[in-house]
Amino acid sequence: GAVVSQHPSWVICKSGTSVKIECRSLDFQATTMFWYRQFPKQSLMLMATSNEGSKATYEQGVEKDKFLINHASLTLSTLTVTSAHPEDSSFYICSAQSVRGGQQFFGPGTRLTVL
Amino acid sequence: AQSVAQPEDQVNVAEGNPLTVKCTYSVSGNPYLFWYVQYPNRGLQFLLKYITGDNLVKGSYGFEAEFNKSQTSFHLKKPSALVSDSALYFCAASDDKIIFGKGTRLHILP
Numbered sequence: 001g002a003v004v005s006q007h008p009s010w011v012i013c014k015s016g017t018s019v020k021i022e023c024r025s026l027d028f029q030a031t032t033m034f035w036y037r038q039f040p041k042q043s044l045m046l047m048a049t050s051n052e053g054s055k056a057t058y059e060q061g062v063e064k065d066k067f068l069i070n071h072a073s074l075t076l077s078t079l080t081v082t083s084a085h086p087e088d089s090s091f092y093i094c095s096a097q098s099v100r101g102g103q104q105f106f107g108p109g110t111r112l113t114v115l
Numbered sequence: 116a117q118s119v120a121q122p123e124d125q126v127n128v129a130e131g132n133p134l135t136v137k138c139t140y141s142v143s144g145n146p147y148l149f150w151y152v153q154y155p156n157r158g159l160q161f162l163l164k165y166i167t168g169d170n171l172v173k174g175s176y177g178f179e180a181e182f183n184k185s186q187t188s189f190h191l192k193k194p195s196a197l198v199s200d201s202a203l204y205f206c207a208a209s210d211d212k213i214i215f216g217k218g219t220r221l222h223i224l225p
Contacts (some may be wrong), residue, residue: 034158038213043149046158060156091212095159104153104203106215 002028004096006107013084014077014115020080021110023094029074030096035067038091050077084114117142119208121216128196129224136191136219138206146208148189150180153203153218162204165189176200196223 003026011101023033024073030050036044050056056069066088068080078084081088093109119140128134140146145165151159163174170182180191191204201223206216 036159038209038212040209042147042209043161043164044151044159044207044213049158093213103160104205104218109212111212 002026002096002098002105004030004094004105004107004112006092006094008110009108010111010113012113012115015085016083018080018082019084019112020078021092021094021112023077023079023096023107025075025096025098025105028096028098028105029099030077031074032097033071033077034067034095034097035079036093036095037075038093038109040091044093047079081112084112086114088112090112117130117208117214119206119214119216121204121206121219123219124217125220125222127222127224130198131195134191134196134200134223136204136206136221136223137188138190138216139186139188139216140208141187142208142210142214144210146210147198148168148180148182149207149209149213150174150178150189150191151205151207153200153205159205162191177224198223 007022007023032049035047038044047062048058049054050069050071052071058064071077095104096105097104148165150162165172165182173179205218
């Protein structure tokens with residue numbers, strides 16, 4: 001089956017620094033990637049939809065200048081949390097949608113802890 | 116290893132008939148359980164979740180899900196299917212980290 005990887009799987013950073021999270025589709029091309037945020041035992045929250053070669057579409061309430069998304073190729077999207085603060089600590093999950101069929105595959109997630 | 120299983124890749128139901136989308140989980144502790152729906156080219160939308168209490172959980176768009184602890188199942192149900200219910204449905208479990216099933220494509224036949 002299709003595999004989506006995320007790197008890093010976990011990261012701890014100091015407040016005020018920026019963190020980049022990568023999402024890769026390993027064996028298929030993904031025209032669309034989604035970024036989600038999840039707090040423990042809470043529902044996923046869709047942050048943005050990223051289409052290859054174009055600007056991401058952000059959900060209402062998500063600061064696009066704080067959560068920078070780049071989808072430069074059909075296999076890679078990145079989420080950069082800029083000037084991170086402790087309230088940004090969360091579990092970030094990406095998913096990738098294959099070109100054919102619209103099936104969505106999830107990455108394993110990245111746990112971000114901001115001190 | 117912890118996992119969520121959706122045994123059916125696709126479920127076909129005639130409009131107006133009841134539908135069931137199956138989900139079982141193998142997660143330690145007492146996880147929260149979720150159902151999400153995905154429409155073409157869209158992100159996931161939350162349908163419902165189970166935390167504790169009544170085993171029958173009601174959610175959006177007339178969907179409900181039944182929690183069965185002994186069978187570790189959380190099947191999604193709807194009494195009367197609509198064509199507009201045709202979509203991809205994901206079951207998920209969350210204790211600390213959220214784990215997804217592979218999804219079930221629901222096709223409602225007019």
